[in-house]
Amino acid sequence: MNKFENVYFFDPFGKDTERIRKDLMEVFNNMGIHTVKTSEEADLIASIGGDGTFLQAVRKTGFRDDCVYIGIAIQEDDYMYVDFDYKNSHLISEALTSEDTEVRNYPAIEVKINDNKPSFCLNEFTLRSSIVKTIMMDVYIDDFLFEQFHGDGVLVCTPTGSTGYNKSLGGAVVDPLVKAIQVTELASVNNNKYRTLGTSFLLNKDRPLTLMIDKSKDYYPIMSLDNEALSLQNTEQVQIRVADRIIKTLRLPNNTFWHKTQRNFL
Template sequence: MEQFKNVYFFDPFGKDTERIRKDLVEVFKNLGINTVDSSVEADLIASIGGDGTFLQAVRKTGFRNDCVYIGIAIEEDDYMYVDFSYKESRMIEEALTSEETHVRNYPTIEVKINDNQSSYCLNEFTLRSSIVKTIMMDVYIDDFLFEQFHGDGILVCTPTGSTGYNKSLGGAVVDPLLKAIQVTELASVNNNKYRTLGTSFLLNKDRPLTLMIDKKRDYYPIMSLDNEALSLQNTEEVQIRVSDRVIKTLKLPNNTFWHKTQRNFL
């Protein structure tokens, strides 16, 4: 296991978790790891909270692929991204010192809206109409017009994001070792006039997805990138692909993605 030098704590709860943070500072100090005030200086970023906090930590620190992220839970619960509990500091110490602990890579999604700068998702991206109206868009795989979608919207998730919203829509749970995105429909309209595939599908890292929104109607699409909402007028084209950027976390013995899936759903 590599030796970490500096840790940055992502603690959005502030005073509510001040004591927990102080205790964790001592735990890491005893391991020879200094606490820093800037995430840029850190080679280890630790979120204090649940899965939502972990996703925020990754987003707020710029989806860095040159450091390792870990999640430390406050509540006693089962999570998909968070591996540790602040009440069990011994597990943190063992993970950071054991030769059996390795680094695992989680794939991310790259999203480009119109010609704007790329954004990233670790969990999922959704696009839907913000008003009570179905949305129409052309769905391209590579440069091939695959289908003309008419419905509430489209969800695109990473393998690690496949167990949440995607699963509730009937999508598949996907192994994170697969560098792929899963595309799932949100209440598509299927009749004699409109027709979609009607099921989720997977695209590998070499197959980008493009959504071309119908310009004939006034849509105000609302998009979500993980747990952050984004509303843009005049959105015409959204390009989505598997990113070359990965998020590094600790791979713990007996705590793989499938161990977590079993604990949460079986």
């Protein structure tokens, strides 16, 4: 695989992981990969921590599609995004120098709220009322009014995010090779007055989803992008689609998405 020149460490734990970061700097330096102070200088971005830290690293560095992200765990555990453990740093060296290691592409979600600039997420987007009341919204696929939703809210996830909150809601686990978003209901109301599909569904990369929130009441909707919450007033429209940009990570032998899914759930 191509040789990397500069690595940026995303280390939100600071002094608590200073020794680990210094050890990793030496590992990368021995491979001829220099540590840089800003993510803009790097062609390799390494997060130190678990899956949540990896998601933060991607977000805080601007969802770059011109570099490769890797996750390095502090504790031994089974992760979906993190592939390495700093205690086995020799595996990092092998992966970065082996001809058998390839780059894999994870699709991201683009979210546009009202007329604001688009935001992105790698795992999932959720929208729900912040008050103890169900929320109503019109759900459009392309420009087609698909259903009128009444319930707690909706979740939209990427294939890699399908093993998280989506799975606990009964959604399907989706192969990351499928460029799609999955839409899953949060406690929808279904009776003689209100009716929704009642199951999750997939939309391919060319089909945008639009949520038009009922403005007869003010729900003060809370939205989340991965592990970051947003609370915006006067939210009327949310447009969601598969993003043009992709997130690159290392594809290791015997450590595919399905290997990780098996370890975590079976």
